[in-house]
Amino acid sequence: MQGIKKAVLTKMENGHIAAPKGFSAAGIHTKVKRKRNDLGVIVCSVPASAAAVFTLNEIQAAPLTVTKASLAEAGKLQAVVVNSGNANACSGKKGLEDAYLMRDSLAASLSIPKAYTAVASTGVIGEEMPMDKILPGIHMLHPKTDDESAAAFGEAILTTDTIPKSTCYSAMIDGKKVTMAGAAKGSGMIAPNMATMLAFLTTDANISTVHLQAALKEATDQTFNRITVDGDTSTNDMVLVMASGLAENEALSPTHKDWNIFMRLLQQSCEDLAKLIARDGEGATKLIEITVQGALNDQEADNIAKTVVSSPLVKTMVFGADPNWGRVMMAIGKSGAKIDPNNIDIQIGPYPLLKGSQPLSFSEKTLQTYLEADTIQITINVNIGKGTGKAWGCDLTYDYVRINASYRT
Structure with missing residues (x-):
């Protein structure tokens, strides 16, 4: 990676979004889409440091407004709910109300503060959210740490994607094993300015929200902002990372002796997901x-x-x-x-x-x-x-x- 010294990373071939300590996931089919899972959740057992980057499109979907509000209020997250099949974009006042309702319903279901909850959506723009299917579905999400639950989440976030997209690495920081995992979706409406694309990263590294945000911005510029499928930048793009701190390493910052190892973990995870998105461009063969x-x-x-x-x-x-x-x-x-x-x-x-x-x-x-x-x-x-x-x-x-x-x- 540019600007990052080589660090020893271990690719976890059987790793997944729930592999880092503290995380669990789930995905179900609520019939918003005809076949595949269409509602998923990632949950952390503790309030996690959280950072995000969003689309540069001036027209932004309601879930982005809600997630930004949660991050601004708390600076930490414990859960993110994601639906596919409907973008909840250009959906007016009702769309914003629905996004907040999704957030608040998940918070109630998990008994966590509303501000510790984020929302993401992907799918068709300009259609009313099918809340009669989504709200009951939220209460049917039972996150677990097993492979099947992580795979169910990976499927729940897809739209025109032909394959789920995931990655997982570990490395030693302060003598502690630190794990970084990611899951993403994206196939069309992808351009190199945060382009519909969603990516979620989990890690058990101990790092503050401030340093995590700076690290994510740098990693995004080196990875997700270097991909393109069709030159169009979506209304819903989001990259979200949560860090539980349960690896119990010393708090990471740019002055930490192992900062370059953490940055390589983050950048390599982002690069893997970015390449998978580019490779899976709609109709792509190469x-x-x-x-x-x-x-x-x-x-x-x-x-x-x-x-x-x-x-x-x-x-x-x-x-x-x-x-x-x-x-x-x-x-x-x-x-x-x-x-x-x-x-x-x-x-x-x-x-x-x-x-x-x-x-x-x-x-x-x-x-x-x-x-x-x-x-x-x-x-x-x-x-x-x-x-x-x-x-x-x-x-x-x-x-x-x-x-x-x-x-x-």
Whole structure:
């Protein structure tokens, strides 16, 4: 990860959102959606330090208003309830009332303060919430720590996703085992500005809300804000992290000797989820990773990477396994970053195609074979500085149009 020294992390292959000490989860089907689970909850046994980042879209769904209010009042959380199938966005006064009712109903069901409860929703925009199904469902949520309950939560937050998205790591901090886990959803309406995308992270690390918020902001900029599927930023995007403190390490801060280990735990968890979202873009068949080197600074490198991975022509080039590097060159030029048009290098996978803006010979067949893989790496060097950056996205396929043309039906 950029700016973070390598730290020893252990990937917990059987880990899940309820793996860190103090956490439990549940998911059920309330029939808001036709088939899959559509209501879930994460619960902490103690008030947890909590931090969140939200969509930059000026139009924001009611659950974001409620969650922001809870965080502002208490600075801690013990539970978050999530529904899928209905975004509760652009739903007026009634939508805000419904979001608060979801919060308050969960608090009552768990016997915790209202301000310790957060709400998230995802699904269709502009439709009234089916509270006749959601409210009874809230009282039917019985969080547990087992694999099945965590998987039920992971399913409950999905919309057009084809797969659940989760990750889990552990590391030693102050001689204590600290665990970080995450679950996310996102497939369409994804753009690199907190893009519909929801991500939830749990950890048993001991860290204050203030330092957790700063850490999450940094991690989000390095991960979730580097992905794009279709260039659209949702009304409901949220990344929420809760820290129980039950690992009993010394309180973490940037001056703590193991701060870099915690940051790597957080950033690697976020990166895993971000890549899973990009890979599962609506109709997608391939993950695209853009690496930029030699930019004026890191910000300009990020801008180039995001512009290239967002380009519909680059996306369709990858989908069609067509090694048309001219589309990459075009996207670099429209990024707004400072470049020298006469000194750019482009490489697809291990194959150099352009050096100092001079075309190199390559095997069309070899490149086509590479572009048929499920992960495509494109490396760009603009050769004017030391800035580096990354972005992740997916190809643009026929199925993207099909899925979004019939989203409500």
